[in-house]
Amino acid sequence: MSEILGLWLEWLPRLLGGLWLGCKVAGLSLILGIPLGLVLALTVQAKSTVLRAATLVVVEIGRGTPALVLLQLAYFGLPSAGLTLSAMAASVLALAVCAAAYTSEIIRGGLEAVAAGQKEAADALGMSRLDKLRFIVLPQGLAVALPPLLGFSITILQGTSLCFAITLPELISQAYAIGASTFRYLPALVLASLLYAAICIPASMLVGVLERRLGAHHRA
Template sequence: MPYWLQLMLDSLGPLLWAALVFTAPLTLLSFALGLALGLVTALVRLFAPWPLVAVARFYVWVIRGTPLLVQLFLIFYGLPSVGIVLDAFPAALIGFTLNVGAYTSEIIRAVIASVPRGQWEAAYSIGMSWTQAMRRTILPQAARTAVPPLSNTFISLVKDTSLAAAVTVPELFQQAQRIVAVTYEPLILYVEAALIYLVLSSVLSSLQVRLEKRLNRYGGFLEARA
């Protein structure tokens, strides 16, 4: 067996383990928390009083205008200078959550704003409150439109978690770096890590396509009934 193939097979287990134990939880938790933060931020920007709108806009402006890597460094390496010390995983989780929250807030804000005003009027005409109209009428329609961009954000997040290696989270990419430090074979190990990310992204992209087709069929069914 060629040396490079043997090395890839030997390192596959540790790389997949790091992906399972660190990359996957970091991705899922960051996306879930970021999505919740994005929804709150979007609702604030659309419906809250102007002081809160200004705060939300400032948050989105800062996060979208600075590199994710810089944000991670500020949280993990910068905050200890003011007495706030975080472990690597929580620091990365906070950084990714804030980043995802800013970008998803713009997606959610746009899809909510795209729902025709008549939908609000129809909900109010049958006695719904603002909360009921949002939960039963507006958000379900907006969610179908938001699936493609939110799915793209999730897939990008899977790859962006490799930046957590810079703040010592032992995820997939840092595990590859550790093996490189022992084997002195950066090309082989980094290609293998890239292939794992490629497989994960491909699987998620396929699931995204299937989800979009199902939502389109469901939407067409509802339109036909209407």
């Protein structure tokens, strides 16, 4: 046991580096993906049929394509189309597309959960479409969407392990490399999963707390 602890201590800096890289990729793809998801959630309800159809295509492709395939398209596919990206850039791009598609559905659900009476009250007060959205519908809809959005963010963080397939030196790549050079795959991968758990379990608990809080606030 103490032997394994010794190995873990020795590997920890390297694995933490990998975890940090995964967090950066997850963070950047969410920073890009969630605002895009919000835009898609709004355009999917647009009056224009063209805009609606275009949104549906983007969302369905984003959700229908496995993240691993998106990653490989971005890293191995795009160079044939004249765009060569680093492993980091390709990871962020692919996961941002994935995040945009999924979060657009989460946000759309949140916006639809806003009671019809709220929109009617804003209409009756003569508020413009944009003001109604900005001051009445979005604040309430995003509050509903916040817990599932955070839950999805955790999924994206775990999803960064797929970037292993396109040579990004994130946590799993590091653990695999350690395994390959020491033949101690099991302890290396166990430590990697403990590190994921150390972030994901508290984050999930936080989501639970938040869900209860928001639920209490909204019960009128």
